[in-house]
Amino acid sequence: MSVRVARAAWARGWGAGCHRGASSFPVPPPGAADVAELLRDAAAAENGRPPWEAVARRTPGQCSVLLFPGQGSQVVGMGRGLLRYPRVRELYAAAQRVLGYDLLELSLHGPQEDLDRTERCQPAVFVASLAAVEKLHYQQPEVIENCVAAAGFSVGEFAALVFAGAMEFSEGLYAVKVRAEAMQEASDAVPSGMLSVLGKPQTKFSSACLEAREHCKALGIENPVCEVANYLFPNCRVISGHLEALQFLQKNSSRYDFRRTKMLPVSGGFHTRLMEPATEPLARVLKAITMKAPLVSVHSNVLGNKYTHPRHIPRLLVKQLVSPVKWEQTLHAIYERRRGTEFPQTFEVGPGRQLGAILKSCNLQAWKAYSHVEVQEAHEAQDA
Incomplete structure (x- = not known):
């Protein structure tokens, strides 16, 4: 055998x-x-x-x-x-x-x-x-x-x-x-989640996350988290972090050349320092x-x-x-x-x-x- x-x-x-x-x-x-x-x-x-x-x-x-x-x-x-x-x-x-x-x-x-x-x-x-x-x-x-x-x-x-x-x-x-x-x-300690984002070749995910963090700071959130958590395939990422940051990205998706966004059915901001x-x-x-x-x-x-x-x-x-x-x-x-x-x-x-x-x-x-x-x-x- x-x-x-x-x-x-x-x-x-x-x-x-x-x-x-x-x-x-x-x-x-x-x-x-x-x-x-x-x-x-x-x-x-x-x-x-x-x-x-x-x-x-x-x-x-x-x-x-x-x-x-x-x-x-x-x-x-x-x-x-x-x-x-x-x-x-x-x-x-x-x-x-x-x-x-x-x-x-x-x-x-x-x-x-x-x-x-x-x-x-x-x-x-x-x-x-x-x-x-x-x-x-x-x-x-x-x-x-x-x-x-x-x-x-x-x-x-x-x-x-x-x-x-x-x-x-x-x-x-x-x-x-x-x-x-x-x-x-x-x-359970921090309202957070994960957002699937399908972008375009010109999409700058890092810049979008930075602006989302600045938005959270303006809301009074200390040390906000918003960053790429999953690299899936070309121009597709999952962004993880505070819910307020993810909601900001969804609201301003066209500004960042996002073709499609979708919240994932998970309970937190996985694969970030929130964990x-x-x-x-x-x-x-x-x-x-x-x-x-x-x-x-x-x-x-x-x-x-x-x-x-x-x-x-x-x-x-x-x-x-x-x-x-x-x-x-x-x-x-x-x-x-x-x-x-x-x-x-x-x-x-x-x-x-x-x-x-x-x-x-x-x-x-x-x-x-x-x-x-x-x-x-x-x-x-x-x-x-």
Whole structure:
């Protein structure tokens, strides 16, 4: 039986024992993983070339990339399309032990306003995404076997790291729980939010944010926050900060050459210094986790590039809370290739298709090899 990096990572993530009292997970059949060989494959790719070029037995078109969505992709009913697959119910049962509430019930039946709360939404998206990996592994095991890279948007980065074997499922979920609760608390302290902005080539996002901050100062707000929090695709950014600043930008959108603006369904000004109070709780829990080297390339939101050493993971996950998500830069790094080289297959694993839409705007040729792993029933997905 041939072996691949991602299959070993998924095996290790499930089979390694659990954290915070959750029970062990079943382990894939013997022969599914040979970590030593897989680490040699990974080491062969450390020369700046795309990882698929380091594995002669696979062409780029045979390789795969997994993308894990973040907060905002949640929808009531997510997970229903996954329950027929092996181990998914066990995944949700383990999540209930870690979280202390029935995440599956919330995901399936809502209500939506409860699911949208940061402290509930982030664990829900995290677990649904890894359950989608289980579905993909069952339906198309070669995709998991041939995976060469993974990336996740914001909280999705935790799911990508668990998939890649950097930490165990229960450790990752507990860290997400602490992160989400701390972010919810920080959000409750200051009226803030996030504004998606589609601009034009001449749009000056930094100048717009500066003027919005000056507007807030005129209103008596001390140390106002308004800055780019997500780089999505060319001319598209998410701006995060005080609500008054975001409302000012919406009101004056034509002045700044904004083509379209939309408030996002999140509770706070994420990926700015408004989330500073959340960094210490997350740092504490990550310090208790022994990080392992990811067995596939995992890209950091903070840098856009892949992690080069497990000791960098906790530091950058904490920094991610108060730093912009460089998703556009991440996609450029993942899909960089020589002229004429095929693109890998890309699978968005988790609720929503937002990452696919962003990929289409960043790299149309890479998007042509994109697929989505549905987490709802088919008819629900069509209605959504």
